[in-house]
Amino acid sequence: MIDDLQLTTALETTARQAERCGFFFDFDGTLSPLQDNPATVKPAEGAITAISQLAALVGTIAVISGRPAGFLHQQTGELPISRFGLYGMEWIDEQGEIQTDPEVEPFLPVFVEIERRARAELDPSVLVEFKRLSVGLHFRTAPQQEGGITEWAQKIAAEYGVRALPGRMVIELAPPVHRDKGAVVRAIAKDLSCVWYFGDDLGDVPAMLALRERAEQDPGFTSVNVAVANTETVEEVVAAADIVVASPHDVVALLERVVAALRPTTA
Incomplete structure (x- = not known):
């Protein structure tokens, strides 16, 4: 549910400092x-267009995920954004190459x-997802396998x-x-005065709490x-959120409202 007053305030604050x-x-x-x-996941309809429009209006955009950085690049195409995979253990550099945290590289x-x-060794009903620096064992379609997967x-x-x-229907x-995402957010938000997560x-x-902590310590910083x-x-x-929406499709609708609020008005 979106609190219109809270959203209006957030949009006004963002519009005043969009470049930061x-x-x-x-x-x-x-x-x-x-x-x-997980192999069949695709961005919600309109998501790529909304982010592309937003990218022309704000300082920076990043996708921070437990997915591999290469997967994020495939899903987001040529968008001018940063991509951090595996909770920051991987990222895409300015040349489009995947970089790996040296501390975890020996585990490849x-x-x-x-x-x-x-x-x-596992039952065929378990979906095994290889992520270069981790392996996900998904049991969303076979919840009865949870005990055996956990033990293995x-x-x-x-x-x-x-x-x-343990994660959401996955180990x-x-x-x-x-x-964690909190560390990534702290690093890439250090020169910004406003961040939406x-x-x-x-x-x-951890990312939401990192931004909330920064806002509490810095009166000039806004987090949403x-x-x-x-x-x-x-x-x-x-509990960590300022605004709650019901689905990725509602995220797209919210981004469209943000874009409309940030676009310069013409006389």
């Missing part, structure tokens, strides 16, 4: 509707082996020295290095957190 404002987005469940198979062959074992993931984590991280095997999952909470509340959204996401 950033708009940061999660991908799955935020810019794209959730799907049973480890996850090739973990993917091979997952496909060989914990065994593999201990064997290879990686982490087994992800990831490097033993803490990275859009997210729908527990992994987005937007939660996309689907049937799987946890309470912490809504």
Whole structure:
């Protein structure tokens, strides 16, 4: 639900300093509707157009996701935006090349082996998603497999020295290095005076809280957190939000309102 008064205030504040404002987005469940198979996910209708229009009006735009950076590049085409994958362990540089955090690079062959074992050892109903620096074990279409997947993931984590991280109908095997969206947001927002963040999952909470903390400490900084509340959204996401919308399609509608508010008026 959008509070029109709160939105109007946010739009007016953003319009006064648009060139120093950033708009940061999660991908799955935020810019794209959730799907049973993560390989079939696509941006919501109108999302790419809205972001393209917004990019011409504000200082910077970034997509920050648990997905690989290469996947984000494929999904967002030639948009003039930044792309941070795997919670900041990967990013696309100015030449369009994928860069990897040196601290996690040694784990690249480890996850090739973990993917091979997952496909060989787990029930075929489990969707195995290889992300270069992690492996996702999805059980959205086979919830009865959760217990077995959890046990297998914990065994593999201990064997290879990686982490087994529970998520939304998924367990992800990831490097033993803490990275979250909050750290990415702090880094890319440091020279901005206004940031909007859009997210729908527990992994987005650190980013929202980082922006809220910055706004509390800096009277000249404005943060606007937007939660996309689907049937799987946890309470912490809504609690960290200033504005709540119901779906990625509503995100597009909100962005269209932002673009309309920021466009120069002609006499």
